[in-house]
Amino acid sequence: MANTEIPIAEPKGKLGVMTVGLGAVATTMIAGVEAVRRKLGLPIGSMTQMGTIRLGKRTDKRVPKIKDFVPLASLDDLVFASWDLFTDNAYEAALKAGVLDSRLIEQLKDFLVTIKPMPAAFEQTRVKRLHPNNLKTGATKMDLAEQFMEDIRQFKKSSGADRLVMIWCGSTELYTQPHPVHDTLESLEEGLRNNSPDIPPSMIYAYAALKMGVPHANGAPHMTTDCPALTNLAIEKHIPICGKDFKSGQTFMKTLLAPGLKLKLLGLRGWFSTNILGNRDGEVLDDPASFKTKEVTKLSVLEHILQPELYPELYKDFYHVVRINYYPPRGDAKEGWDNIDIFGWLGYPMQIKINFLCRDSILAAPLVLDIVLFMDLAQRAGMRGVQEWLSFYFKGPMHAPEIYPEHDIFIQLMKLKNTLRWMRGEDLITHLGLEYYD
Numbered sequence: 001m002a003n004t005e006i007p008i009a010e011p012k013g014k015l016g017v018m019t020v021g022l023g024a025v026a027t028t029m030i031a032g033v034e035a036v037r038r039k040l041g042l043p044i045g046s047m048t049q050m051g052t053i054r055l056g057k058r059t060d061k062r063v064p065k066i067k068d069f070v071p072l073a074s075l076d077d078l079v080f081a082s083w084d085l086f087t088d089n090a091y092e093a094a095l096k097a098g099v100l101d102s103r104l105i106e107q108l109k110d111f112l113v114t115i116k117p118m119p120a121a122f123e124q125t126r127v128k129r130l131h132p133n134n135l136k137t138g139a140t141k142m143d144l145a146e147q148f149m150e151d152i153r154q155f156k157k158s159s160g161a162d163r164l165v166m167i168w169c170g171s172t173e174l175y176t177q178p179h180p181v182h183d184t185l186e187s188l189e190e191g192l193r194n195n196s197p198d199i200p201p202s203m204i205y206a207y208a209a210l211k212m213g214v215p216h217a218n219g220a221p222h223m224t225t226d227c228p229a230l231t232n233l234a235i236e237k238h239i240p241i242c243g244k245d246f247k248s249g250q251t252f253m254k255t256l257l258a259p260g261l262k263l264k265l266l267g268l269r270g271w272f273s274t275n276i277l278g279n280r281d282g283e284v285l286d287d288p289a290s291f292k293t294k295e296v297t298k299l300s301v302l303e304h305i306l307q308p309e310l311y312p313e314l315y316k317d318f319y320h321v322v323r324i325n326y327y328p329p330r331g332d333a334k335e336g337w338d339n340i341d342i343f344g345w346l347g348y349p350m351q352i353k354i355n356f357l358c359r360d361s362i363l364a365a366p367l368v369l370d371i372v373l374f375m376d377l378a379q380r381a382g383m384r385g386v387q388e389w390l391s392f393y394f395k396g397p398m399h400a401p402e403i404y405p406e407h408d409i410f411i412q413l414m415k416l417k418n419t420l421r422w423m424r425g426e427d428l429i430t431h432l433g434l435e436y437y438d
């Protein structure tokens with residue numbers, strides 16, 4: 001028995017994608033979209049562009065592409081704007097990031113030079129390794145928030161965008177402790193007016209987005225909308241939010257492997273993960289205070305997947321270490337090593353080694369595109385507040401306060417696809433399958 005279809009407004013007109021940060025990830029996504037539009041490459045890794053979804057029974061043989069099943073904005077309708085600490089336009093920033101081949105960047109130059117970052121909000125104490133030249137000034141944090149709202153209005157007008165999505169692709173900020181100023185909209189607004197030191201720049205952008213009715217996604221691990229003041233604002237104003245921290249490389253591997261160990265009931269004594277990375281993100285994360293924010297999302301994954309409270313003989317007190325070292329010769333081509341000490345039948349030890357020679361921003365760019373397109377879809381479908389169905393994309397998925405986050409990537413994928421089926425009034429797929437044997 002099919003469900004009722006959710007009314008979804010058609011994606012008419014342009015979708016404005018506003019990235020906070022125009023560094024390696026953002027330029028790789030923006031240049032990549034233009035390269036796909038010019039038929040210079042394929043959107044590999046993007047579920048919205050290449051993924052399919054099974055509908056109905058296996059005998060029905062209905063497996064449309066996701067983009068043909070739900071009304072997503074077309075790549076041709078995307079327009080871009082960014083804020084950054086540096087004045088480099090998207091062409092210059094892409095060359096500096098060194099992710100894409102310079103010949104490809106040259107082919108896209110006429111388009112990329114048109115994306116000039118707007119001045120940013122920044123606090124040196126929160127990202128110690130960067131020294132900006134493109135900053136807003138304002139007496140209070142509320143002044144800055146109002147300037148961001150004006151930037152949003154201006155971009156909407158100048159680009160002719162019908163709808164907008166904001167996504168944080170900026171550097172990881174220092175770890176922010178939850179504070180009473182984050183509790184209610186009133187306390188947050190008071191804090192913005194009084195320059196509360198507990199409101200980081202990322203929250204100022206997010207506040208501006210939500211006040212303007214713009215969905216907000218957070219690709220870094222810091223708190224941003226993951227506080228009652230902003231989550232409640234999103235609910236009140238009927239705006240979707242999601243985060244935190246793109247799940248692209250080593251943690252993606254971890255969320256593939258850890259559910260496998262658990263489903264085979266193999267025990268874990270320790271998991272040691274280390275990385276070398278030479279891009280600007282690596283430089284920022286080389287500062288222990290910035291890395292602490294990242295460490296929290298990277299470490300929490302295994303605890304939640306392995307559920308030591310349910311399987312104490314297998315997973316109690318396993319040792320988990322994650323390290324990132326800045327190593328400039330590698331640029332964006334990160335190398336990650338994992339050493340995993342497991343045990344099986346009667347406690348006999350075994351080891352697994354993973355050596356992932358990846359490209360951070362090549363893995364992250366399609367995630368940014370998918371998140372943006374799904375957030376726009378969610379907005380048009382009237383969904384509001386935390387979009388847990390997008391957990392698939394994040395290392396530290398936001399979730400309702402009364403539940404634990406779901407980190408198992410296979411459950412996350414099922415949740416994502418079932419949400420799309422639910423939107424279109426299709427049967428949810430439970431994999432029970434008894435009907436084939438009746």
Ligand SMILES: NC(=O)c1ccc[n+]([C@@H]2O[C@H](COP(=O)([O-])OP(=O)(O)OC[C@H]3O[C@@H](n4cnc5c(N)ncnc54)[C@H](O)[C@@H]3O)[C@@H](O)[C@H]2O)c1
Nearest residue numbers: 021023024025084120170171172220246248280281360364
């Ligand atoms: N690449 C990945 O696979 C991956 C995975 C998970 C998370 N992330 C996160 O995504 C973010 C972007 O990564 P990246 O590799 O593009 O880093 P990057 O250093 O190349 O780019 C970040 C950009 O953000 C800008 N920036 C910093 N603070 C800002 C602010 N307050 N306002 C506006 N701009 C600001 C910087 O100037 C820089 O240009 C980082 O937080 C990173 O930790 C990346």
